[in-house]
Amino acid sequence: MNNMDTIENREKLKTAQINNALGVFILFFGAVVIFAMLFADTFVQQMTDLVAGLVLCGIGGGMVLKSRKTIKALKMND
Amino acid sequence: MLAGIDYFIVIAYIVGILLLGYYFKRFVSSSEDYFLGGKSLPFWAIGMSIVVSDIGAMDFVGVSGQAYRYGISVGNFDWIGSVPAMLLAAFIFIPYFWKGGMYTIPEYLGKRYNSSVRTIASLTWIIFFAVDLGVLFWASAVLLNVLMGWPVWVSILITATVVGFYTYFGGITAVVMTDVVQLVIMFVGGLTLVFLALHAVGGWEELVDKISNMGPEYRQHFDLIQPSETKTPFPWTGILFGLTFVMANAYMIGNQAIVQRCLTAKNEWHAKASMIFGSALKMLIPILVLFPGLMAIIIHPGLEDGDRSLPMMIKSTLPPGLIGLMFSAFFAGLMSSVDSLLNSTATLFTKDIYEPYIKKGADDKHYLKVGKITTLVLLIIGILTSPISSKFPGIYVAIQTFLSYFQGPMFAILLLGIFWKRTTQWGGLSGLIIGIAFAIYLNTFKAQFFTIEDPFLYVSWWSFLVGFIVTVMVSFFTSPYSEDRLEGLVYKVTGGKNNNKQ
Numbered sequence: 001m002n003n004m005d006t007i008e009n010r011e012k013l014k015t016a017q018i019n020n021a022l023g024v025f026i027l028f029f030g031a032v033v034i035f036a037m038l039f040a041d042t043f044v045q046q047m048t049d050l051v052a053g054l055v056l057c058g059i060g061g062g063m064v065l066k067s068r069k070t071i072k073a074l075k076m077n078d
Numbered sequence: 079m080l081a082g083i084d085y086f087i088v089i090a091y092i093v094g095i096l097l098l099g100y101y102f103k104r105f106v107s108s109s110e111d112y113f114l115g116g117k118s119l120p121f122w123a124i125g126m127s128i129v130v131s132d133i134g135a136m137d138f139v140g141v142s143g144q145a146y147r148y149g150i151s152v153g154n155f156d157w158i159g160s161v162p163a164m165l166l167a168a169f170i171f172i173p174y175f176w177k178g179g180m181y182t183i184p185e186y187l188g189k190r191y192n193s194s195v196r197t198i199a200s201l202t203w204i205i206f207f208a209v210d211l212g213v214l215f216w217a218s219a220v221l222l223n224v225l226m227g228w229p230v231w232v233s234i235l236i237t238a239t240v241v242g243f244y245t246y247f248g249g250i251t252a253v254v255m256t257d258v259v260q261l262v263i264m265f266v267g268g269l270t271l272v273f274l275a276l277h278a279v280g281g282w283e284e285l286v287d288k289i290s291n292m293g294p295e296y297r298q299h300f301d302l303i304q305p306s307e308t309k310t311p312f313p314w315t316g317i318l319f320g321l322t323f324v325m326a327n328a329y330m331i332g333n334q335a336i337v338q339r340c341l342t343a344k345n346e347w348h349a350k351a352s353m354i355f356g357s358a359l360k361m362l363i364p365i366l367v368l369f370p371g372l373m374a375i376i377i378h379p380g381l382e383d384g385d386r387s388l389p390m391m392i393k394s395t396l397p398p399g400l401i402g403l404m405f406s407a408f409f410a411g412l413m414s415s416v417d418s419l420l421n422s423t424a425t426l427f428t429k430d431i432y433e434p435y436i437k438k439g440a441d442d443k444h445y446l447k448v449g450k451i452t453t454l455v456l457l458i459i460g461i462l463t464s465p466i467s468s469k470f471p472g473i474y475v476a477i478q479t480f481l482s483y484f485q486g487p488m489f490a491i492l493l494l495g496i497f498w499k500r501t502t503q504w505g506g507l508s509g510l511i512i513g514i515a516f517a518i519y520l521n522t523f524k525a526q527f528f529t530i531e532d533p534f535l536y537v538s539w540w541s542f543l544v545g546f547i548v549t550v551m552v553s554f555f556t557s558p559y560s561e562d563r564l565e566g567l568v569y570k571v572t573g574g575k576n577n578n579k580q
Contacts, residue, residue, distance in 0.1 A: 011118045014118055015120060018251070022259055026259060029091070032087055036087075036402070040397040040398055042397075044397075048274065052266050055266055
């Protein structure tokens with residue numbers, strides 16, 4: 001039973017570490033798209049960059065937060 | 079040409095993918111990790127990966143181009159041509175492959191029929207993937223040359239280095255997870271493009287009205303079902319029999335690159351759910367790739383090459399930043415197609431050819447090493463053979479068409495193998511060989527049999543039918559395996575022991 005738990009925890013940790021890496025990646029791109037607002041000519045273009053950037057930051061940030069919480073919980077259990 | 083910020087985004091994407099790939103190296107310590115991601119991946123990542131590997135950059139551009147030329151009927155490939163097949167795969171086929179601990183589809187065929195069927199099926203896929211790799215490298219490089227202005231050889235080397243790096247180190251985990259990033263970027267960029275373009279043309283009703291009044295050649299642009307005598311490549315008869323009944327099922331159930339992803343799932347539930355989730359995402363794909371092609375008819379009328387509609391829409395509609403993001407999605411699409419071929423071919427070679435025929439019973443580290451070396455060798459073959467495809471302009475279409483020919487017979491023996499316990503090993507072997515031979519015959523003499531120029535949908539239907547009939551007929555005259563032998567391989571066959579208990 002303990003062995004099963006260890007395997008399950010290891011899988012959860014792996015998934016959380018992968019999600020964390022993907023989240024950082026997407027978050028970075030969201031930030032770059034928001035930064036690109038500075039290069040947009042019109043108000044509509046600026047708002048488009050802002051909304052798209054915020055969506056990416058939301059997805060990436062959400063993944064990072066959730067995975068870090070899981071990693072912390074798993075490490076505390078150990 | 080792209081603005082500075084867009085170039086920065088594309089370069090950052092390439093560097094980021096390299097780093098991600100290297101990071102995934104830590105999750106690979108056995109051949110199961112390398113080929114099946116340690117059987118630990120979640121359904122949502124696999125579902126996203128299935129969709130992304132299905133819609134590479136070439137299709138991205140091609141579907142928009144076909145929507146520009148023929149209208150929404152091309153959407154059939156992602157709707158009726160995918161969703162029912164994905165659901166069938168999820169509920170019937172994938173559970174058998176996953177529970178059986180398979181690495182490859184030919185491995186299932188080998189267990190269900192015999193080792194000859196396994197070897198023929200595996201070699202057919204390996205040859206197809208290896209040739210396709212060179213063609214894909216060249217086609218990708220040409221696309222990057224047009225979009226980014228990079229020289230063809232630079233494009234080939236960049237694509238090969240990036241894809242080779244993360245596939246070599248990270249195996250299928252890296253392949254699946256880089257696809258997740260791509261899908262997120264593709265959806266955000268694509269939906270923004272559709273929203274802005276729709277706004278520019280004055281809304282959906284205005285779009286329909288304007289295109290319908292552009293002339294007789296645009297009258298059928300909003301007909302999802304085209305008559306059988308249509309001049310487009312999508313007559314309803316071909317869509318129903320060739321695409322829905324055969325090609326879609328063969329692709330979602332019999333294609334190693336697709337099914338291998340489901341086999342990486344952490345349990346049977348996740349394996350099934352990945353296909354169902356993938357089918358839900360698939361229904362949204364035409365919105366991203368088809369609508370821009372339609373809107374380009376109004377915004378960029380009279381394009382000689384419809385395939386230029388999507389790149390032109392991106393450049394004319396999206397703001398700086400998102401243009402870079404969409405081009406990154408293009409680049410990711412190219413990489414996704416190449417990494418799928420690399421990893422799947424390495425799996426097929428290692429598991430179906432090397433392990434049974436070259437070195438049986440070696441330790442797992444050895445097979446992991448073979449898988450990695452095969453990936454490198456394939457990469458070099460792809461780079462070296464890519465210029466050959468430039469000498470044959472129609473080779474990309476020819477290779478894709480070839481896929482539809484052998485998929486029909488292969489699907490026929492998969493279908494009978496799983497649903498009909500009376501199917502015999504000799505039935506399967508004859509059905510596969512005669513079905514493929516018949517497809518080659520039909521293709522060689524296509525002018526005598528078909529009126530449309532590229533009858534690949536009809537060829538796949540007829541080759542499926544011949545493969546099916548031959549398998550059934552030969553099975554009636556040969557001895558089937560016992561129920562014990564078929565346990566876990568055939569639908570609702572639980573073996574003699576269990577039957578006795580009842």
